[in-house]
Amino acid sequence: MLDNTRLRIAIQKSGRLSDDSRELLARCGIKINLHTQRLIAMAENMPIDILRVRDDDIPGLVMDGVVDLGIIGENVLEEELLNRRAQGEDPRYFTLRRLDFGGCRLSLATPVDEAWDGPAALDGKRIATSYPHLLKRYLDQKGVSFKSCLLNGSVEVAPRA
Known part of the structure; x- marks a missing residue:
């Protein structure tokens, strides 16, 4: 304790x-x-x-x-x-300070043999992600429907699977 x-x-x-x-x-x-x-x-x-x-x-x-x-x-x-x-919660937190390390870029990846003409190319697709809520928010803003598949590691291999 x-x-x-x-x-x-x-x-x-x-x-x-x-x-x-x-x-x-x-x-x-x-x-x-x-x-x-x-x-x-x-x-x-x-x-x-x-x-x-x-x-x-x-x-x-x-x-x-x-x-x-x-x-x-x-x-x-x-x-x-x-x-x-x-889940209906009202989470509370505040950021004391942004730090000068870390950094992250979230990316969308598709198989090489699929045409990419922007987020609309994902409409109706199943998408592997470690960030289902961030993905939903982004694709909802783009008007794209999809089904998410939660992966907690090695997400970068999903387009090849």
């Missing part, structure tokens, strides 16, 4: 934001001994706990009050917001 008198910060366990998040915490003077297998680390010099979790869990941990702060990409945050709103 975590001590609720300590600040709890969630960061990505591994992946693109992990190293930069650890470097940011170090630049802030937070001394942490992060062992590879430990998911919770206590700062040595401040009342702070660092939780190392999957990136897509971070927005929910913040919104549910499990952690006080999270370092996460806007793509993952926005997907969770849309997901919770679709």
Whole structure:
């Protein structure tokens, strides 16, 4: 059980934001001994706990009050917001600061043998995605109907499958 008198910060366990998040915490003077297998680390010099979790869990941990702060990409945050709103929730959060690392580009990919003339080419198609709510919002704005297929990894191979 975590001590609720300590600040709890969630960061990505591994992946693109992990190293930069650890470097940011170090630049802030937070001394942490992060062992590879430990998911919770206590700062040595401040009342702070660092939780190392999957990136897509971070927005929910913040919104549910499990952690006080999270370092996460806007793509993952926005997907969770849309997901919770679709379930009738009114998620609350605020962005303290945009950081100068990370960055993400969401892309649409099609098999090489299919003609591409913009989003309309996807009308009626089945689309593999890790971001079903972001995809729906985008294609709804374009007036494109589709069926989504949720994939949580290796989405880039889907056009070839």
